[in-house]
Structure formats: structure tokens, C-alpha cells
Amino acid sequence: GGIVLLWLFERLPAALALLFGLVVGSFLNVCIYRIPLGISVAKGRSFCPACGEKIAWYDNVPLLSFFVLRGRCRRCGDRISPRYPAVEAANALLWLLCYLSHGYSAKTLLLCLALSALLVAAMIDRDTGIIPDRISVFLAALACCSLFAPGFPSPLARLGGALCVSVPMLLAALLWEGFGGGDIKLCAAFGLLAGWRLSLLAILFASVSGAAWAVFLLLRRGAGRKTAFPFGPFLAAGMGLSLLWGEELVGWYLSLFLL
Numbered sequence: 001g002g003i004v005l006l007w008l009f010e011r012l013p014a015a016l017a018l019l020f021g022l023v024v025g026s027f028l029n030v031c032i033y034r035i036p037l038g039i040s041v042a043k044g045r046s047f048c049p050a051c052g053e054k055i056a057w058y059d060n061v062p063l064l065s066f067f068v069l070r071g072r073c074r075r076c077g078d079r080i081s082p083r084y085p086a087v088e089a090a091n092a093l094l095w096l097l098c099y100l101s102h103g104y105s106a107k108t109l110l111l112c113l114a115l116s117a118l119l120v121a122a123m124i125d126r127d128t129g130i131i132p133d134r135i136s137v138f139l140a141a142l143a144c145c146s147l148f149a150p151g152f153p154s155p156l157a158r159l160g161g162a163l164c165v166s167v168p169m170l171l172a173a174l175l176w177e178g179f180g181g182g183d184i185k186l187c188a189a190f191g192l193l194a195g196w197r198l199s200l201l202a203i204l205f206a207s208v209s210g211a212a213w214a215v216f217l218l219l220r221r222g223a224g225r226k227t228a229f230p231f232g233p234f235l236a237a238g239m240g241l242s243l244l245w246g247e248e249l250v251g252w253y254l255s256l257f258l259l
Contacts, residue, residue, distance in 0.1 A: 106149040
């Protein structure tokens with residue numbers, strides 16, 4: 001019995017990270033839906049977009065309610081998008097990976113919140129082509145909080161992170177209209193949190209994956225060279241990968257030159 005309790009205790013933080021990630025993921029769905037519409041995310045219960053009926057608490061349990069209701073509203077029977085449980089599961093997985101990568105600490109909590117904000121940014125940009133300013137402001141607020149937590153870059157590295165990607169993107173936007181203002185602000189806020197090394201790594205990930213997707217659109221879907229697609233999801237994915245495993249990847253890369 002003691003061995004079983006010890007086994008459970010050792011895995012309790014990971015289980016809590018997964019559970020809290022699911023709960024926060026449910027709130028992220030509210031943000032993704034309401035923020036582009038200008039609806040407050042802090043007031044009012046969740047409601048069905050089709051019939052407007054308020055959703056009872058027992059129909060709003062992350063992941064479980066979707067399968068119990070078989071993906072349909074209890075009142076009107078309208079189909080519930082599978083994206084809702086997908087966002088909840090994705091956020092839970094991100095929180096779990098963050099805990100497994102960084103352990104139990106204040107840094108982990110701040111990074112988990114940052115990953116959730118990036119997930120919201122990616123989904124809203126995919127839907128609307130816009131990254132709301134409040135997401136960048138939230139990341140900047142996390143950067144300010146991280147000044148009091150160990151394990152984050154120095155203030156000088158943060159300043160470099162805020163400028164090293166956002167300034168070139170701003171110049172590119174002024175010359176070629178390649179990036180939107182939301183992308184630039186997101187990069188600046190992320191740099192304040194993660195520093196210049198992870199900022200550069202994030203934009204590298206985003207550029208490579210975004211270019212690969214553009215080639216896919218050209219070859220498989222008949223898109224033209226001027227076809228626009230949101231860069232935010234690739235940017236958010238690159239930032240997320242950098243927060244989870246960026247330091248290890250940078251260390252591995254630098255070690256190649258030290259052999």
C-alpha cells in the first residue's frame with residue numbers, strides 16, 4: 001500500500017498540471033470565441049452559439065461533456081465543434097509538457113500561462129487574421145511578473161529579445177506589408193519574457209514551418225503566390241516550442257561547435 005501511495009504522490013503534480021490545463025483550456029475556448037466579437041470573457045455564463053441557451057455546469061465539464069452529449073447542444077441539438085475539446089486537450093498537454101520540462105516552480109506556472117495565451121493567439125489569428133493586442137499585453141504582464149521569479153533571462157537579454165525580431169518585422173511590414181501589427185507586438189512581448197535567444201529560435205521555427213505550409217498551398221491547393229495565410233499560428237507554435245525545449249535545443253546546437 002505504501003508503494004502505491006508513493007507512486008501516486010510522485011505523479012500527483014503531473015496529474016494536477018493535466019487537470020488544471022483542461023480547466024484553463026475550457027476558459028480558452030471562451031476567449032477564442034468572445035474576444036473577436038468584443039464580448040467580455042469575465043461576465044456571463046457560457047452559452048450555445050446556435051440557440052443562445054446558457055450551458056449548465058454539468059454540460060460544461062472539459063472533454064467529458066462533449067462526449068456525453070455526443071457533440072451536440074442539449075437544447076437545440078446543434079452540432080458542437082470538435083475544436084472545443086481539441087483546444088482543451090491541447091492546453092492540458094501543453095501544461096503537462098511544461099511541467100515535465102521545467103518541474104514544479106513559479107517559472108513553470110508563468111510559462112504555462114504564456115503557452116495558453118499563445119494557443120488563444122493562434123486560434124484567433126486562424127479565424128480572423130488578427131492577433132488581439134490584449135494577448136500581447138498579457139504576455140508583457142507575464143514578463144513583468146517573471147522579473148521576480150528565477151530561471152528567466154537577464155533584463156538586457158529581455159530587451160534584446162523585444163527588439164531583435166519585432167524591429168526587423170516592423171521594417172519588413174513598412175516596406176513589403178509582409179506582417180501585421182499583431183505579429184510584431186506578439187514578438188515584442190514574447191521577447192520581453194523569453195529573451196533574444198529563444199526569440200530568434202521561435203522565429204526560425206515559425207519561418208521554416210510557415211514556408212513549408214506556403215509551398216504545400218502552392219503545390220496541392222492551387223494557391224497563387226499572392227495568397228495570404230495567417231502567420232500567427234506558426235509564430236505561436238515556434239514560441240511554444242521555444243518555451244518548452246528552446247534552451248536544450250540552443251545548448252545542443254552550440255555544442256556542435258565546441259566538439
